[in-house]
Amino acid sequence: MRNRPLRGGAAVALSLLLGGGALSACGSSDSPAPSSNDGRGPITVATGKDLTQTVQKLVAKWNDGHPKEKVRLVELPEDGDQARQQLVQNMQIKSDAYDVVRLDAVWTAEFAARRWIRPLPDGLVDTSSFVPAALKTGEYRGKLYAAPWLTGTGVLYYREDLLAKAGIKEPPKTWAEMRDDCAKVRKAPGGKGVDCYAGQYGKYEGLTVNYSEAVQSAGGEVFDSSGKPQVDSPQAKAGLQFLVDGFKNGTIPEKAVTYKEEEGRRAFQEGRLVFHRNWAYVYALASEKDGSKVAGEFGVAPIPGEDGLGSGTLGGNNLAVSAFSKHQATARDFVAHIVSPAVQNEYGRAQSFPLSLAALYTDPGMIKQYPYLPALKQGMDKAKPRPVVVRYNEVSTAIQEHVTAAITGKKPVGQASGELQKALTALAD
Template identity: 55%
Template sequence: MKTRTTRALQSSGAAAVALAALAACGAGGGTEAPAGQSASFEGRGPITYAAGKDPSGVVQPTIDRWNKLHPKEKVTFIQLPTDPDAQRQQMIQNAQTKSDAYTVLSLDAVWTSEFAAHRWIDRLPADGFPLQKMLKPIVETGKYRGGLYALPWTSDGGMLYYRTDLLKKAGIDKPPATWVQMKSDCAKVKKLPEAKGMSCYAGQFQKYEGLTVNFAEAVNSAGGVVTDAKGKPHVDSPQAKKGLDFLVGSLKDGTIPKDAVTYQEEDGRRAFQAGKLIFERNWPYMYPLASKKDGSSKIVGKFSAAPLPGLSGPGASSLGGHNVALSASAKNKATAIDFMKFFTSAENQRLTLASAPAAPTYEALYKDPKLVEQYPYLPILKQSILHAVPRPRVFEYGDVTAAIQRETYAAMTGSKSTDQALKDLQKDLQRQPAAD
């Protein structure tokens, strides 16, 4: 929903996807791959890895380690644009022309259904990967119609960042678990001299993919769903209204500052680090950045992370992340499978975590005492991922996310009531075909 991490790794969950139904559009794909059919993986030699630009600097060193061990099967890193939509479009063009230029693809977690349904990627041998050692919700993002089409590389879950120093001084001994508690805690903290001029809470409320994520989290955290497992919309429910009412009401009563309707991930992070916010919803990439002792953060040692709050208890994050998949038109697929195993291994994810705040996929890494000491947010992040909810499972995801953004933003900025916005959104989403 990048979405970050890959938002600082460049957008984990922030990618928009247009999952076009084959029967509806017939574009570049042929018919759907049968659930029981796998490709044959033959051929060894040089391959490529196609992904967005890597500002974290972790991808090339990983490829270099592979190339040193496999001089006759070298991998070339093809860096696509930073923008997820542009990445996806280039991968689709490559697939539609049946080019072998891209071998292994880095896919946003919500792209699996589209790429698998169009046969742009091969079904993978599930028994050839250590999936049982990974967190189940993450593994599910790589599946389509019972088959494995993408191998998890990184995940992502939203967390509530909060000022430990201010809560403690206000007599609050633990972070809020509900929206009501969060607002009550804010009121207490804002009475402190140190909190003068601070705002209570912010997330990502600009009209982009982050708004879809925050809306979905509000609905899920109120006990509702945007769409069910088959893509059928349910935003006309009382739970969805409670979720949207929380966002709209919080903006009206000042819990959310007015300028937060312009916030993406980095805007909220900078505001929190500058001491302008008591609470902030963001991804794990923010934790090490807010902990830097180079003068860029005013809150070093004064904050922590907790699960997102909800209506009556802890809320539910949207599930982000990136997976790797094998292009159906690629050559040297035996090499590609081995590289995918290497690239996504627990050892490489441990090394990646040391350089960039990507959420690992292996459960053991969240329990490692040394890693938890170095990255104290890991247990909370694991909890966030285990309770996370995928973004809507629909073919025309680009149209769906645009509709969510449009109606949510209209409600938050006052041009529509929450009732009208949800009514209009339900109609829009009912026009979209489901993913299964």
């Protein structure tokens, strides 16, 4: 998965499960941000591409009620790295071009540490209304800098029809059960030649996510709560071993070493996978009768782990107020408006992105519209937020380098884990 903005019909794409590690010198090399400007007036919101036009409609309603504080949307590049680069360049020159910025959850620490965004005042939003883990992605050093808007975690798509033909009544909760289920499916009608399982293993952010989830699902952690890497622990090695063994024994098809989200989604939709780890956006696409061979034949469950249900990576997009905005009072009000229960309810019923409002995941109407929500919520309850580190991109690059070496057989698990431990330790210092 890339750190990309959400696309129409797609849920948020997500990454690392690290537990902490804010750098002590964060922001020290940057000039202090200007004093808070509580001005009011028109604002510009930098966000992702609004293919469904749902956000445009929400903004239009705001503009009707705030003629002197109208909102203009600016769409950032679809590619997450390019979107981040554009925002960073904007902040580095202290531009007031953007008043509200949509941040991938993993960027919050960097932007807060460099004083590019303002802390949100207490009471601006109802923090008790959010999915707790999503709320944490907007925090930095005990303060809320960005309001959670979109959230989610990886889920397991599975072929209900093939499992039923093999006499399997429920999706697997462990890796061993998943392997056993695949063996049974291959002996059952329609199962011959169908690959077992795939996630995202190309050398990009998705590999960081899948590795992190494997580590967590084996009881380990990439970083501990004090910010120290723990990738050479027995549990972390077990997580990496699961991926390595998967490629060796055929649980994961060899071609999946280049898979990103879309390659895996297509393989599942074309009936070439029994199990597939991906994001919530796949549900709508795989359900299209005209474009999917598995429409009506699949289910959604939390991802499996070593000894029980696994732990996914929590991702999402948050809304923050630029420190360089001249109309910060209006910007704050708009952020509070967009993440409010009333607006999230309206937004949630108009499109399929998983939102940050906890009540939506148990709402009967929402569940009827999006049947995967209970499984997604169950997965989110066990999911871990990404790291509170400024040098996240370098951390992710290091993980991709060493995990790729392991799953392609260039390095044994012990060596890859040890070298990754040294690399992450250097980045955390």
